[in-house]
Amino acid sequence: MIANEIREKINSKGASVIRKMFEEGIVLKKQYGDDNVFDFSLGNPDLDPPAEVVNAIQELAKDTSHGCHGYMPNAGYPETRTAIAEKISQEQGLKLSGNNVIITVGAASALNCVFKAILNKDDEVIVPAPFFAEYRHYVSNHLGNLIEVPSKEGFNLDIEAIKSKLSEKTAAILINNPNNPTGKIYSEADIKALAEALNENGDRTGRYPYLICDEPYRAIVYDGAKVTPAFQYYKNAVVVSSFAKDLSLPGERIGYIAINPQSDEPDEFIKAATFALRVLGCVNAPAFFQKVIAKSWNAKVDYSSYRNRRDKLMAILDNAGIEYYRPEGAFYLFCKVPEKFNGDDMAFCDYLKKYLILGAPGNGFGGKGWFRLAYCVSEKSIVNSEKAFVKAMTEL
Ligand SMILES: Cc1ncc(COP(=O)(O)O)c(C=O)c1O
Structure with missing residues (x-):
């Protein structure tokens, strides 16, 4: 039944x-x-x-070496983790190593791993609305409660409303930048104010919530717009993303999680999210596309x-x-x-x-x-x- x-x-x-x-x-x-x-x-x-991806696929398809389709450590091939660490270091302006990264089965799996890793039953995840509809399921999958906070005029973050929802039950705030469904990019001032609010919550309650930045559209911006690097403003920040949108690979299911190395317990976080990837049944991200991405993540599009x-x-x-x-x-x-x-x-x-x-x-x-x-x-x-x-x- x-x-x-x-x-x-x-x-x-x-x-x-x-x-x-x-x-x-x-x-x-x-x-x-x-x-x-x-x-x-x-x-x-x-x-x-892009051609870089297609060329990498064609080249790697010729590889018939022993074990090339086997399991690897659950968090991913070291060379792919290092490549993504380089990508995030460039985006965030802060040095990451491969140990701060897990390769996942798209951004959807990345979010599920993060929630499994950080949520206790009835913990809260605050999300500015509007938001990607699947977030409701990703949070409830792991027994958390999604707290929707309507945005202000022009879809700017309503920092005061977010502050009023923060408490010792807040495990995370989840922002999607650029946003699906609005195409909004949150201003640097809003990200700074959000970081201050999260730090205040930490100072008051002892819990510094994670700031989860879901960024599969980071590269797709118009008129010179920039996505603020949250790691520069808040220590407990996490990026989840994928190559579904920027390299047009949604069906290949390849993404990642990157934790700010300055966060409270980065190694414990990586251990917990890697465990989650394993027990949620993904085990590891697809081997072939991990290798493709290691070669083509910085393709120009x-x-x-x-x-x-x-x-x-x-x-x-x-x-x-x-x-x-x-x-x-x-x-x-x-x-x-x-x-x-x-x-x-x-x-x-x-x-x-x-x-x-x-x-x-x-x-x-x-x-x-x-x-x-x-x-x-x-x-x-x-x-x-x-x-x-x-x-x-x-x-x-
Ligand atoms: C905001 C947002 N997050 C996550 C995802 C899931 O992406 P993926 O296909 O990489 O799992 C999507 C897909 O549309 C999305 O729009």
Whole structure:
């Protein structure tokens, strides 16, 4: 028999709505033709992986040496951990070693390992809303409670509201920068203020919560925007990420965890998260792609086509009369549900479906009254969607 809790979760709304939209999109495309359905439901990058990745795959595929497909230490191949340590050192402006890194099965597995490692039953994880819908499951998987704190105007962090939720039960605050679903990049001042709030909590309660920075979109930024290196401001900071979005490898399931070497107990943290990776059944990240990444993690990728697509879609929405937050990174546009729908994002996404436009309702992301359009789709699809958007808004 299926467990009641899981039965409830699979029938509940939220992230499953996005998957449902994506699957409905496949059916609609069969019915109406690929070119006539405008599927903005899923964050599946449509750039091909860069040449450095493809070359590494081809070269490594020729390797037939004994043991090359075997197990390795659970935390990953030493050379891959060292390569990621170099990457994070460059991003954070602070020296890490391979011992501060674990290679994981994507960012999703990285987050689950971190939560398994740090959460006691009923511990709290604070998250600024809107947020990546799966966070709810990742935290509840490990018996924690997700505490949603709505963001301020312009999706800036509401530091005072976050402060009011901090306590000795707070195991972590989880930020996603650039953010899915808004494309927001948090300002340096906000990260600094957040770090101060976490330090105050530590001084008051003896518990310095982890600051978990989920950064799979770090490289995909526009107009010279920068993602603040949190390690410089807060000792108990952790980066979780993957190569799903920046190197277009979501299906290969390769990611990592990196702990600030200045944190309270970095070696214990790595031991605990490595144990979690093992007992959650991943054992280790895929061997082949660990080797690919060791060779190609610093591939140069031109993200300007995402910027072009963002600009084209923003112009279309302007024309149709749909309001949105102007994204500074990632490849999502978070849009306001028109007034006529009284904030009912689900109903508006259903309405758009009649015009063969697929978007994701904001409620699942903790952003009621909004909906998300993932513009990592072909430029042609974006351009062709204009008529449908204008028609849908005119016929409201
Ligand atoms: C914010 C965020 N975190 C984590 C993930 C999971 O990434 P991965 O596919 O590397 O597990 C995603 C995927 O969409 C995401 O948007």
